[in-house]
Amino acid sequence: xxxxxxxxxxxxxxxxxxxxxxxxxxxxxxxxxxxxxxxxxxxxxxxxxxxxxxxxxxxxxxxxxxxxxxxxxxxxxxxxxxxxxxxxxxxxxxxxxxxxxxxxxxxxxxxxxxxxxxxxxxxxxxxxxxxxxxxxxxxxxxxxxxxxxxxxxxxxxxxxxxxxxxxxxxxxxxxxxxxxxxxxxxxxxxxxxxxxxxxxxxxxxxxxxxxxxxxxxxxxxxxxxxxxxxxxxxxxxxxxxxxxxxxxxxxxxxxxxxxxxxxxxxxxxxxxxxxxxxxxxxxxxxxxxxxxxxxxxxxxxxxxxxxxxxxxxxxxxxxxxxxxxxxxxxxxxxxxxxxxxxxxxxxxxxxxxxxxxxxxxxxxxxxxxxxxxxxxxxxxxxxxxxxxxxxxxxxxxxxxxxxxxxxxxxxxxxxxxxxxxxxxxxxxxxxxxxxxxxxxxxxxxxxxxxxxxxxxxxxxxxxxxxxxxxxxxxxxxxxxxxxx
Ligand SMILES: [Zn+2]
Numbered sequence: 001x002x003x004x005x006x007x008x009x010x011x012x013x014x015x016x017x018x019x020x021x022x023x024x025x026x027x028x029x030x031x032x033x034x035x036x037x038x039x040x041x042x043x044x045x046x047x048x049x050x051x052x053x054x055x056x057x058x059x060x061x062x063x064x065x066x067x068x069x070x071x072x073x074x075x076x077x078x079x080x081x082x083x084x085x086x087x088x089x090x091x092x093x094x095x096x097x098x099x100x101x102x103x104x105x106x107x108x109x110x111x112x113x114x115x116x117x118x119x120x121x122x123x124x125x126x127x128x129x130x131x132x133x134x135x136x137x138x139x140x141x142x143x144x145x146x147x148x149x150x151x152x153x154x155x156x157x158x159x160x161x162x163x164x165x166x167x168x169x170x171x172x173x174x175x176x177x178x179x180x181x182x183x184x185x186x187x188x189x190x191x192x193x194x195x196x197x198x199x200x201x202x203x204x205x206x207x208x209x210x211x212x213x214x215x216x217x218x219x220x221x222x223x224x225x226x227x228x229x230x231x232x233x234x235x236x237x238x239x240x241x242x243x244x245x246x247x248x249x250x251x252x253x254x255x256x257x258x259x260x261x262x263x264x265x266x267x268x269x270x271x272x273x274x275x276x277x278x279x280x281x282x283x284x285x286x287x288x289x290x291x292x293x294x295x296x297x298x299x300x301x302x303x304x305x306x307x308x309x310x311x312x313x314x315x316x317x318x319x320x321x322x323x324x325x326x327x328x329x330x331x332x333x334x335x336x337x338x339x340x341x342x343x344x345x346x347x348x349x350x351x352x353x354x355x356x357x358x359x360x361x362x363x364x365x366x367x368x369x370x371x372x373x374x375x376x377x378x379x380x381x382x383x384x385x386x387x388x389x390x391x392x393x394x395x396x397x398x399x400x401x402x403x404x405x406x407x408x409x410x411x412x413x414x415x416x417x418x419x420x421x422x423x424x425x426x427x428x429x430x431x432x433x434x435x436x437x438x439x440x441x442x443x444x445x446x447x448x449x450x451x452x453x454x455x456x457x458x459x460x461x462x463x464x465x466x467x468x469x470x471x472x473x474x475x476x477x478x479x480x481x482x483x484x
Pocket of ligand 1: 315319337338341
């Protein structure tokens, strides 16, 4: 089994990803490196904790932030990087940086540079210091986030399809396999009472201002961390226990129906627990339920939570199993989260057809392992690829048992598409390597990354958090939908 794995790794390294593994190095010309080496060279650090305090001034539309990131260097790496998108766009947002206690100047190239990488649009902040291996290093950054004027809300707004994560709000490494424990503190500087929900433990703490703290209690991908802060009087919050899971649903007054959401979850959560295993987050499920509005729906899943419309509710909650606890290693491997989620919905139809044997695509190979976002064909062709796996295993029930096995054994151990094939073979003896290579690596289509809009499913829509018209008017905002 080991040998087979090695042969396949060799094939994948040297035949399938020539662009990825051929890197120009200044001294030795072209060199061949593995995917793991590429990830280490790009992301450089292994974060253990991210601690951020957010001082939110809702009527002034800004948030003063102080973040402390503790990390070690990845194998063979010495020069650290971090992602913090607002600072990359505008260096003026940074007030101060210290690295291991040394003050650095963000505008001085001998301290800090903004760098890019072949294969991704994502830039990084590189600190011009070489750090020791096997030692915990500390980065401390103070910065200011400017929020759009209009409705007073401060929240995570991740868009996984485009690979935009919480590096919009705090310093992290934005790639699914980089797991860290998060400690976030939110202080709202306003006499208006606010409400706060989010991933995991959200404790209201006593202070001179309104304050909440969030502890993810375990290491997880930054782009799965959720929080929402909004004026309490604009919202309704209801809580229920469903099958032992503590469920909190918040919605705008005059917005989506919390009762409808609870009714559907009364069916859905027990079904998922029966089929896939215990609910993956010990503190339950927090939902910010938004109205469908002008869009067809949409939603985004997070660890222990979702910001979603009713239209995408079941889809997003399914992702708490596949997406937020069973995590893929890179964004391009995240086609699997969508494919599995869509497959689970689509395969209820007995007419649902598997991917044709002769199908070829570059859903995985069409982008670098360090690129952000994933291929939109995940929702359609990807789901049909999962149907082909199901047929191979004997049907829908057998596939669900396999998915339960993978979830049970590989949660929080990010894996690639090829690893998934290993798990399939370990579990059932079925080897679909040749077919997966054709279906996901050997095609040469171009232009699919963005995808034709007409073929988008509602789950691809960016979730729209605009409040109902009545609430907008209350704040003197008239028909001013924020630009997407
Ligand atoms: Zn999805």
